[in-house]
Amino acid sequence: MKKPALIWLGWLLLLLLAAPVRAQSSVPPADRILGIWVSESKDARMEIMRSGNYYVGKLLWGNRVVEADGKTFKKDVNNPDPKLRTRSLQNIIHLTGLTYQDGRWTDGKIYDPPSGRTYNCHIEWKDGRIALRGYLGFSMLGRTVLWDRPGK
Incomplete structure (x- = not known):
């Protein structure tokens, strides 16, 4: 050449x-969380999207929300609203109301289908991962789950 x-x-x-x-x-920086995420233990998958000024999460798959065959989604039988107990858990919006402020996503709510409970939540960015913390009342009374991009 x-x-x-x-x-x-x-x-x-x-x-x-x-x-x-x-x-x-x-x-x-606020939009870094958009897209598909897989829990660190690989037992759940969600997609985070924008909805107006908020960030929301859609449950794509999880071993606690599917039947033993790993494919058929369970019904939302523990939902506190009786009208919603027959809906499928597939693609439900389970993460709502997150806003970005001071480098983290705060003031959100996360619905836990197996228990039927809704918790407060926030998300922090941790070196390309997200740390999703769900809690009742005070943040120190909760649990954090780390999420990665698929394939990591």
């Missing part, structure tokens, strides 16, 4: 490699 062709090829390769980095860095 001639020298100008190698230089042109080098520039093209550099641009192609830099494009994903530019795309990732252009995402506002």
Whole structure:
């Protein structure tokens, strides 16, 4: 190959490699949580989306919300609202009301289908992972679950 062709090829390769980095860095910090997440123990999967000024989460799969076959979703039998007890747990919005402030997502609610309870929650960014904390009343009276992007 001639020298100008190698230089042109080098520039093209550099641009192609830099494009994903530019795309990732252009995402506002508040939107880093958007997309699919898998629990650290690999037993649940959710998608976080925007809904107006809030962030919400949709339950895609979880070993506590599917039947023994791993495919058929259970019904929401423990829901405090009797009208909702016959709905499928597939794709329900279980995470609501999160807002981004001071580097974390706060003031949310998370619904736990197996218990039928709704807890307060917040999310913190931890080196490319999210730490979702659900709690009653005070944050120190709760539980944190780490979530990763699929394939990590």
